[in-house]
Amino acid sequence: MPTEQEVIEQLKAALTEATEKLKEQDKILKDLAEPPGMLARLTNIIPKDATHPERLIIDERLFVLRPKNLEKVRLEIGDYLHVEKSTIGSVALIDKIELPPQPMAVMKVAEITDQGRIMLEAGDTVIPLHKNPLKGVEIGDRLVVGGPSPFLAIAIENLGKAEKHYQFNDELNINWNDVGGQAHAKAMLREAIEYPIIHADLYKSLGKKPIKGVLLEGPPGCGKTLLAKAAAGAIAKLHKSANELSGYIYIKGPEVLSKWVGEAEGTIRNLFNMARAHRQKHGYPAVVFIDECESLLSRRGTGISSDMDKTIVPAFLAELDGLNDSGAMVILATNRPDRLDPAVVREGRIDRRIRVERPNQTDSAQIFELYLKKVPTCKAPKEVASLAAEHLFSPATGLVTLRTADGDTFPFTLGHVASGAMLAGIVDRSTSLVLHEALAVSGTKRKAVMEMPLTGDHVIRATGEVHQSMLKVDHSDDIRAWAEARKTKIVGVAAYA
Ligand SMILES: Nc1ncnc2c1ncn2[C@@H]1O[C@H](COP(=O)(O)OP(=O)(O)OP(=O)(O)O)[C@@H](O)[C@H]1O
Ligand SMILES: [Mg+2]
Incomplete structure (x- = not known):
């Protein structure tokens, strides 16, 4: 365990680093705004691959004659250059600009060409990924991309395949006995999840419909996630499918949110689509578990998560209201129930609250x-x-x-x-x-x-x-x-x- 002093030092160092980064970015922006220079894209190097090229073509119309200082910077087509402003054809190269790539979108890898070029799905068509510093990218992976434009997309992070993101991988062997105490929470959860499966005939003859979902709430570290994992294991066992998709779909609120614009809503839709597909294929409803849900479903307008909650909460409510009776069952977990949007937990939605208490x-x-x-x-x-x-x-x-x-x-x-x-x-x-x-x-x-x-x-x-x-x-x-x-x-x- 680091001492208090060490923690303070670490925090100080992190703060200094962050400030330095901000300063750097600030400088880049300032430089770009300077009147004599302009930002231009390198569109050709002549002759190609030469260490001392004759000329650089920028923005397909301007050129830099016999560029100097190229030992220091290795230029590649597509790079951004800071050049002298000019209305005539020839300009002087001032410097290469390393624009820190900002995440712009999450895009799916549609294909990888024989030359190793990555093509991204973009609506009905595909666009080439401009630069890929990441290793091991596969078809179907979702990449966080950034860059100055969609056609100059640079891969920043690989989120992997969507399905991977939604599953507990190897933790289906946790069972109810691994959860100590929590007798009440266990019983409630088992009733909500297992009864409709075990006693399907009783439910049917009584015309009883499984509930839409439950909310696990309680202080950190008391077993909410653990209970959810036990539930996953129980469902897998009930359907005798411990090694395959058990009908248990898992996401962690903050992970979804930390990604890019539109991704969170997309994820919500995806989640319920997967649940529907699961039911169609296997004939029994899936359980959708959203862990640490307060980050996704916080009270609208508080700005706790971000402005995105304005669109995520309605997307979630729409899916929830559209769930036909046996479409899926939703479990939410949070240690900040006070932050949840009241619409999420109102009567008829996730109206069953299960307290996960501190152990006595x-x-x-x-x-x-x-x-x-x-x-x-x-x-x-x-x-x-x-x-x-x-x-x-x-x-x-x-x-x-x-x-x-x-x-x-x-x-x-x-x-x-x-x-x-x-x-x-x-x-x-x-x-x-x-x-x-x-x-x-x-x-x-x-x-x-x-x-x-x-x-x-x-x-x-x-x-x-x-x-x-x-x-x-x-x-x-x-x-x-x-x-x-x-x-x-x-x-x-x-x-x-
Ligand atoms: N009731 C319990 N029985 C056995 N182990 C427990 C119990 N509660 C917590 N633990 C242990 O503590 C770890 C953390 O618990 P868990 O992740 O389930 O907490 P949580 O309620 O989800 O917390 P948070 O609100 O921070 O997400 C578990 O992996 C487990 O090792
Ligand atoms: Mg947890």
Whole structure:
């Protein structure tokens, strides 16, 4: 773990770098605006491939005679040059401009010619990709392209094939038992997803329609994504198709958004098209899972994601409203339900909300046990787990003391801000402690250490480390949530003594 000072240094360095980049771009723009020069495209080099060409043709009409300084810059047709402004034919070359390629669009590779030229799909026709610095591009890949115009497109990033983007690849072997605690969320999710499949006949005879979707909401690291993966595994198993497309379509909100204009809406449409195609082909509805959905479906007009939310949310709602009863089932997950556009979660749309809560002491014991069982040197995982969970909620891990309106004081502990991810982390730290003990000695002594199991003491020490780091964190959100859940009011918060 980097120290606080190191983190500050890293941030400083990143900031300086970003500022430098901005300055550079600023300079390029300023230079371009300078009156004597102009920006022109190199359209021919005569003779071709010469180190000292006779002339450069730019914009197909102007030329640079016996250009100098070409040792430093390697020119290629299509490059942009900064040249002296001129109305007559001959100009002086000032410099080559490296325009930082800005992403402009996402385009699909339609074909690759024998010469290795990449052709991009553009409506009914194809256009050649001008420059491709990327390796391993294949037909069907989606490229983020940039450049001064569509005909001078430069590949910036390969997003791969759309389908890849939409799948959990090799994680279909996670099942419900891998999720500790969360009994309520598990039951709700299973009912929503598995019942319509397992009890299809009952649903049919009752005229019951599967619901359109559910929203998993709750604090970070408590198992929303994990639950979704378990659901994916369950569906695959129900349809006995663990190795192929299981009817589970997955996307992560921020990943979609970070790409280019129009891509997000396209992705939403694509997503539902895939679901429809799936149903047609396999005869049962697909599950569409949108993880970290607040980035895509945030309240319109807040500018939280960007102005694009103005078009993404309606695109999503249109698809949702158009879902015929068994077309697909949508799962959304977020740790910021307050940011969601209310239209998304209103009655008749994604109106089933499933809370994924922080683990209580019993849940924590379950989760600890899940992870301790995987540590070969832990001899009695269940006992160690129950001890660890007790310690987690004991005054020994106090963060602050709360005073409630009715005069009570309450030790607010590490347990009250724990998450599955934190507990998994504590177990991992515990194994590090054992490792360090073993590394501190050698030979037969090391063997002896390795024969000693991971114990409750290791877990308690690891918990202590996490406790230390959490003492500095602001817990007001969790304190507020705690008070709300207990329908009490906090009148005082004191440092834990
Ligand atoms: N209930 C749980 N049981 C077992 N492991 C858990 C549980 N919750 C979290 N974890 C562990 O923590 C990791 C992170 O959890 P997960 O990604 O599911 O959190 P999340 O709720 O989706 O968080 P975020 O809101 O940040 O996306 C999991 O991969 C798993 O290792
Ligand atoms: Mg998640």
